[in-house]
Amino acid sequence: MNQVNRLPRGGRVDRSHPLNFTFNGKQYVGCVGDTLASALLANGVDVVNRSFKYSRPRGIVAAGAEEPNAVVQLGASEAAQVPNVRATQQALYEGLTARSTNGWPNVQRDLMGMVGKLGGTFMPPGFYYKTFMAPASLWMTYEKYIRKSAGLGRSPTEPDPDSYEHINQHCDVLIIGAGPAGLAAAITAARSGARVILCDEQEEMGGSLLDSRELIDGAPAVQWSDRVLDELNAMGNVTLLPRTTANGYHDHNFVTLHERRTEHLADSAPSFGSRRQARSRMHRIRAKQVVLATGAHERPLVYANNDVPGNLLAGAVSTYVRRYGVVPGQKLVLSATNDHAYRAALDWHEAGREVVAIADARANPKGDLVDKAQSLGIRIIAQSAVIEAKGADRVSGARVAKIEIESFKVVGGVEELACDTIASSGGYSPVIHLSSHTGTRPTWRDDILGFVPGEVKGLTPAGGARGVYPLGDTIRDGAEAGAQATQAAGIDAGAMALPQITARQDGQACALYQVPHLKPAMRAPKQFVDLQNDVTAAGIELATREGFESIEHVKRYTAMGFGTDQGKLGNINGMAIAARCLNRSIPEVGTTVFRPNYTPVTFGAIVGRHCRELFDPERYTALHQWHVEHGAEFEDVGQWKRPWYFPRTVNGKKETMHEAVARECLAVRERVGILDASTLGKIDIQGPDAREFLGRVYTNKWAKLAPGRVRYGLMCKDDGMLMDDGTTSCLGENHFLMTTTTGGAAGVMEWLELWHQTEWPELDVYFTSVTDHWATMTVTGPDARKLLAEVTDIDLDKDQFKFMDWREGTVAGVPARVFRISFTGELAYEINVQANYAMHVWTTLFEHGEKYDLTPYGTETMHVLRAEKGLIIVGQDTDGSVTPEDLGMQWAIGYDKPYSWIGKRALSRPDTRRTDRKQFVGLKPKDPNVVLEEGAQIVFDPNQSIPMSMVGHVTSSYYSPTLGHGFALAVVKGGHERMGETVYLPMVDGKVHEAEIVSPVFLDPKGERQNV
């Protein structure tokens, strides 16, 4: 085993199960229980990446979600690529393949690094706002090169082989974080019988207990956590979710948890036969109460060259040694402001490696851990700090000096200590990201030198997340929070018997963020605040000097906190530096605002199952199978799949749409065609006031429509604009069947309910959607009656069953309502049967229809046929700015109805009274072979210069095989008074079409064909 930094024993890794992995093309071995980061450190890999702006070599700094540098490209195959994976959070698995995201030609020998070295000095924050402006024409060229250096990892270029899913969960208490506070909260809540969910972002639950030096009930702390977890695991009311990050805290205690179900196993989710697993799962949690037990992140100190590989967080050092059995170096210098950080030196020492010195910023450090270090003979240099790291690809030394925090000065001589590792700790920041997602501002506390969560309804912070750090206090705080949350969820909770913990005596920490250097920040070697975005202390100082005084401005000007780590390490340090520069306190400079996500989440996980063929429902009619089997091309209308046209294959050649539509049109005009019209919305309306209600929602009159009759109606909004149209049939004196447009069905149904429930509750009427119950087929054409007569018992005599009548009877032995209405201008029967029998009726019609050459047609032909008759399609010929009067449909407006129906009043506003409104007309192109472009704009004067004065546009345009020429429907300013005038349509190819304004009814203006 070539793991130079792996200890022979200790930690929670399994050395008997080695795992092979590849990093930057080189093979390495780690073991089960490793993260990619711990395995890289075990193998002595120092440089894991190059920085974004200056291309400086970077190593691993942290051991968790706060890691800014070790961001890698994961995946062995192209489709399995994942960009920007944090090595500290990626479990090692056999065959794992990763690369650095930056570095050319490679991360060790990086040519861009030269740019950083030479150009770095010309690239202060905001430099691009100050240059690349001349000449203006070159900006896009400059930008091309700027973009070349963009980004960390790369997107895969092949579709994702994996699937993802959501799962909705409800619970009484959600506990976020399974460290000491979270475990105590969970066990307290769980024992009460509450529905509990406990989640933790790490591979293993236990949090800080996993690398703790302390004893609980006289045994190593981790044994306590194992015990608690065993108990929780056995309880039916508890859901444990390891590898699950709470990413977003939304209103009313809605929390999203991202569970990485397979990312620790392989590049792609394994499947067992046909049983596929989702790669990850998004838990959408509605919790009555939330306990926030997310702990705290350690802050590094900001000193010169603090980005050279070998600079680590003190706590990370402890984690690597104690949890992973890895010592990431030989000789350590620790720079600290607090006692807790001393653990790093003690752990290092106990691992058998040399602790060169501890530079403690406090004048007089004391406490149990300090004593312990002293007793081990570790050199402690008080009132001092590491002011600069030496080394290029790895730390080679630390410059330590006596400093004065108040005056922000180096006050003593500089001692250079040879070492390969510098650990630093500037204190701890509670992890309050989630609590601020809902907009609650955190509060600064001077005593703990950190922000704690503001008050959020339904959320109880506990332990480190609210600045409670000593282990015993943390467990007590967690237990109390658990009990409090359980009570608040309405369940009685007992108190938990607290374990025995010997309280450790810690000295008071001191407030140090940026470490002073011999030179002022602007001239000192770079002191990094945000490692991922290469933001330095000098950069922040410059921003404040240029007038960026709020922390929001500083962040935006320097890009601090905008990386994939969202400033978990750097933000507080940055604020402290800005505060010092502006001579203000930290809370005066601003507060930190966090947004979801806590850590980045795969798009796929957020999308879940709602992709590919489940992206959006496909709605089918009862006849869909027939359409598919008869070669239909489909059109998307809302969510419906409607047959668009039915191309035939003649002599091995498939018809074009144009050919198919011409054939279908002529079939209807000359013989008989059939359309599946099932998608039209249908609403059953019953009640003594049904008629009155119709009179109020439609523009036209309904008072006298007799049972057995059908009428066409227009529906407006109260602004007078057309919103829907359709026919409504009187089934009985108090019983109507309304039809709506396909896309308008749900909207109209809600519209009727809205008015009934909010404005006219006194009207006795009920609405029920029957869209899906009835299948509708339109048989239309001169032979329609003959065909239908063969299969129905209804008397089709033209005087008995007139145009705009409906009758009931059977069709093909199936009870049917038949409506004699026409959207084609031909004799037409709309047959409604219960959808379960639709296929039988349809195929029976075809059996009988063969002799009439019964032709199925789709929406395209329907559009041509109705347009020849000047019949509108709402949404195509209208657009929400068209009134019934604009359409010339005054015949369908009941001006003298007693009730001021919806839309009426609006028709008398100044703008709706204008006579030059755009009005609905027909257009006949002067050249009969021209089919105008739908959407073509219309002008009166083709010779004007641009911008032209446009007077309308083409709404529908087709070639009519019946008329033998192209024709169009359009809206034209004052069009109703301009019949016979010529208008012009200037097209993109420079052609200007001429057309004559005509009536929109091109065929059979007297309606004789449909009345036969």
Next chain:
Amino acid sequence: MSDVKEFDTRPTGSPSSESPLAWSFHRRGTPPREASAGVTLREKAFLGHLILRGGAIVLDEAVREVLGITLPARPNTLALDNSGERSIQWLSPDEWLVIVPGGEEFALEGRLRKALGQAHYSIVNVSGGQTVLTLRGEKAREVLMKSTPYDVHPQAFPVGKGVTTVFAKASVVLRRPTEEGWELVVRRSFADYCYRWLLDAAAEYGVIVER
């Protein structure tokens, strides 16, 4: 209420009929049968579905008289007759869904109308417009959790409950008539989508589709 046109949409003969899932079965078939599937799915096709609208007090009397079931007046509840074949489900304060064995619905509508007389109400036959899917098995609840934001935990969703809620991007009536099984009342045009969704969501547990 009078002056309403009653109409039996079920033929007296026996022409072929197709349930809302016919196309799905035709296109995709059913998954291969597995020994130990976590979920079993079945369509209860061709039942009689009626939507009743009106005041609870008015309807209750008629429903009890005609069906022998007390109208569930409490929100989100479901009442069944002793055989379990006939049910009434609360949909809204003035709306209920009655499901009966196929073929009973028209006669039932007539009897209800007779019992209701001149009161203001509406009865609408929607039998062709929806279908019932049943979901059983130890993983049925997890499949539902993947599909609906409604809380399907037994504490929150006891037997006898039924709700209209979101199912993926469709809406369904989700109900729990018995301890073991769940029912989804699905609109015809969305049935294929719901079927595909269920198969996909249940894939990791293994799924049996009973025909």
Next chain:
Amino acid sequence: MQRYSGFGLVKHALSHHENWQRQWRNPTPKKEYDVIIIGGGGHGLATAYYLAKEHGITNVAVIEKGWLGGGNTARNTTIVRSNYLWDEAAALYEHSMKLWEGLSQDLNYNVMFSQRGVLNLGHTLQDMRDIQRRVNANRLNGIDSEVLDAKGVQALVPIMDCSKNARYPVMGASWQPRAGVARHDAVAWGFARGADARGVDILQQTEVTGFKILDGRVVGVHTNRGDIGAKTVGCVAAGNSGVLAKMAGFKLPLESHPLQALVSEPLKPILDTVVMSNHVHGYISQSDKGDLVIGAGIDGYLGYGQRGSYSTVEHTLQAIVEMFPIFSRVRMNRQWGGIVDTCPDACPILSATPVKGLFFNCGWGTGGFKATPGSGHVFAATLAKGQVHPLAAPFSIDRFHTGALVDEHGAAGVAH
């Protein structure tokens, strides 16, 4: 004003960047100004800049309750385009587009206006009709705009799924090559620096608490830093316009809604153009830093909380992955929300009000960022002359009483 240039950058590097000057002052409010502009976002600062530059009115205060450019200017998806349907809107946005094209040089501040083109996709036959209608109108209005078919779209964006397998296959698109994106913060900062240099006082952390109105005429404002007088007051407060109108005693036809956006982690360049789809509802571009910048929809409820519903984010990413299946494994870094003031006709209000001397510029909905220079330019002229600029005339509040809406919703179609 310290001039910025590449040469200057080198010079400053030699002095360790210690001699850069403030980009704007932090002045104490005067008792009286000629013009007060309420709202220190992009539009307000642009108004102040053009007042000073074009009209010589420099005794101007911009009053901002937070930090300049901290509202929607800092929260949008930075898309700039002018391919609007209706003549009135197109004229206004094209006016803005022309100003964008020289803005970095005019301000001596690189706002990184990147004309990488915008695609508006069509997925249905009606989408394509609407696209043709809009493109034809654009063309005759002198706006660069063309219709592409699915092949043309695929050629521009090879990584998009333009196949028939999509749930709503791409049928084509409109394409405006001059459209693009800009660096949003820089726009506010550039205008602020330019205005400040010409004498405008930018008063940050100053909140207007009321209006001083005498005989129906505005004479000043109350603020948390004392009363400030002015005979002309322009309100450019986006989502907070309704709040201010209420203080002045009238209502506006506005609703303030949450509008969300999100970004991925930074990626190596993969998407060169801006892609927008109204039908599957998502839009996306890639920033110069490498983030995929993605716009989500408006939430239907009122919200001043700068956040919206998670389901909106879900739907947006579904749309993005539907269009770009290869982004499934890319990760979302951050989401946030702005407050957009929406008008019933999806067009802005640039108008006089019932109070003399008090003008409102608001209601930009989701279209505000792209209009920034044009809106400021036109509003500055309005405030300078005391009467509404011709390009702004169609956008008066009166239209909601006469019915003369400029209905940009209309272009979307409502039914089939």
Next chain:
Amino acid sequence: MFHIYCPYCEEHREEEEFHPKGQAHIQRPEDPEACSDETWGDYLFFRDNPRGVHHELWVHAVGCRKFFNITRHTVSYEILETYKMGEQPSVTAKSLSEKDKQAGVQAASGGWQTVGARPESDALNKGARV
């Protein structure tokens, strides 16, 4: 993501089941033909838009399909009450605390109702121009 109590279903449901429908308590002018263009325009388009306490109309679209009212804080998004059609809110401008008033919390004053004339949220989305 709101958790909304439906006063008809008598339980909390997820936001996905509901649609917001604009400001509540607005009545259509009683005699539209007699009212001025200004009054009609106010009714169609002008809204309170308060930063603070708002009364709004929602529909339980995927549920009981009933319309009902919510009193909600438009900054904190806290739902203060829900009540049926025809009922009056208990949390109003009058019931605001002094502290709230000083903090500039506004309350909807009622006025014209928006029955439908206001573009619905999806229309807003459709036309979203960014």
